[in-house]
Amino acid sequence: MSTRTTIESFFDPATWTVSYVVSDNATGCAAVIDPVLDFDFKSGRTGTRSADAIAAYVQAQGLSVQWILETHAHADHLSGARHLQQRLGGKVAIGERIREVQATFKKLYNLEREFLPDGSQFDHLFKDGETFRIGEVEATALLVPGHTPADMAYRVDDAVFVGDTLFMPDVGTARADFPGGDAHTLYRSIRRLLALPAATRMFVCHDYPPKGREAAWETTVAEQRAKNLHVHDGVSEDEFVALRQARDATLEVPTLILPSIQVNVRAGRLPPPDDNGVAYLRIPLNAL
Template identity: 65%
Template sequence: MSQQAHIEAFFDTATSTISYVVYDWTGGNAAIIDPVLDYDPKSGRTRHDNAQKILDFIRTQSLTVDWILETHAHADHLSAAAWLKQRIGGRVAIGAQIGKVQQVFKSLFNLEPDFATDGSQFDYLFEDEEAFTIGSLNARAIAVPGHTPADLAYQVGDAVFVGDTLFMPDVGSARCDFPGGNAAMLYQSVRKLLSLPTDTRLFLCHDYPPENRKPSWQTTVAEQRAANIHLHDGVDEPTFVAMRTKRDQTLGMPMLILPAIQVNIRAGVLPPADTNGIRYLRIPMDAL
C-alpha cells in the first residue's frame, strides 16, 4: 500500500453506529463509510445532524469524495448516503450480493413492482477481492457474508473496516438470524479477517459496551484472536455456530429494522412519494 490512510470517526449515540471518513491528505480524496441518517421512530421525521458533521469535516479538510461505501444494508440505522451524495458527490457502493437482500425484502414489504432487485440503485457493486482507489490510497473489498449475504469489509492500507462482522473483543460477533444470515459463513468470514497480519487495525461499525467502559471502535487482529469472547483462537466452527444460533434465538429485532431496510436497499434514497406527496414506510404485521 502506498501510504497510511487518515481516518476520522463519527459516533452516533442513538444507534451506537460509527461512520468514517478515510482520506489520503488534506485537500485530497476521501471515502465515507456507513453514514447515518437521523430518524425518529416516534414521529417518522428524519434529520441530518450526523451527516452534517461529516459534511462539515469534508469541507474543512477540502476533500473530494470518491466513494460513499456501505458495508451492508444496515438494520439498525438509516443510511445518509443519498443525502451526502447530493451535496458532495461520490459513488455509492455496496457488495455485489445486495440483490439477494433486495429480493427478500421486496417480497416482505410488497414494494412497488418496478423496484429492481439487481443492485442498480447503487452506483457501484463490489465483487470479492476487487481492488479500487481512494485518491492515492489503494483499497480492496473483502466479502464477509454471514450477518447478511452481502456484507463487505473494506481494506485501506493496514486498516480494515469490518462492518457488523465483528465487535470489540468483549462484545463478540454479529447476529446471523436475519434473512440470508448464516453462522457458519460468518465464522469463515471472521477467520479470513483474522488471518491478516496481527497488527492490522480493525475499525468497527458498532459498539455496545459493557457498563465498565466507554464506546470504542478500533482494535487489532491480535486483540481479536486473543480475546474475542465468541471467536478467539481455539473456538472451532461447530462451537461457534451452536453458540451463535442459541444466542440469536434470545435477541429481539433491532428497533429500526423495518424503516432502515426499506431505505438502505434503495442506497439511502427515501421511498417514492404517494399521490398526496408524502413518503410512507411499510410496517408488515406478524411477518418477522
C-alpha cells in the same frame, strides 16, 4: 500506524453506529463509510445531524469524496449515503450480493413494481476481492457474508473496516439470524478477516459497551484473535455456531429494522412519494 491515510470516526449514540471518513493524505481524496440518516420512529421524521457532521469535517479539511461505502444493508439505522452524495459527490457502493437482500425484502414489503432487485439503485457493486483507489491509496473489497449475504469489509492501507461482522473483543460478533444469515458462513468470514496481518487495525461499525466502558471502535487483528469473546483463536466452527445460535435465539428484533431496510436497499433513498406528495415507510404486520 500508517502515515498515508487519515481516519476520522463519527459516533452516533442514538444507534451506537460509527461512521468513518478515510482520506489519502497525498491527494485529499476520501471515502465515507456507513453514514447515518437520523430517524425518529415516534414522529416519523428524518434528520441530517449525523451526516452533516461528516460533511462539515470533509469541507473543513478540503477533502474530495470519491466513494460512499456501505458495508451492508443495515438493520439498525437508515443510510445517509444519498444525503451526503448530494452535498459532497462520490459514488455510493456496496457488495454485489445486495441483489439477494433486495429480492428478499422486496417480497416482505411488497415494494412497488418499479423497484428492481438488481442493484441498480447503487452507483457501483463490488465483487469479492475487487480493488479500487482512494486517491493514490489502493483499497480492497472483501466479501464477508454470514450476518447478511451481502456484507463487505473494506481494507484500506493498514486498516480494515468490518461493518457488523465483528464487534470489539469484549462484545463479540454479529448475529446471524437475519434473512440469508448463517452462523457457519459468519465463522468462515471472521476467520478470513483474522488471517490478515496481526497489526492490521480493525474498525467496527457498532459498539455496545459493557457497563463501565466507554464506547470504542478501534482494535487490531491480534487483539481479536487473543480476546474476542465468541471467536478467539481456539474456538472451533461448531463451538462458535452453537454459541451464536443460542445467543441469537434470545435477541429481540432491532428497533429500526423495518424502517431502515426499506431505505437501505434503495441506497439511502426514501420510498417514492404517494400521489399526495408524502413518502411512507411500510410496516408488515405479523410477517417477521
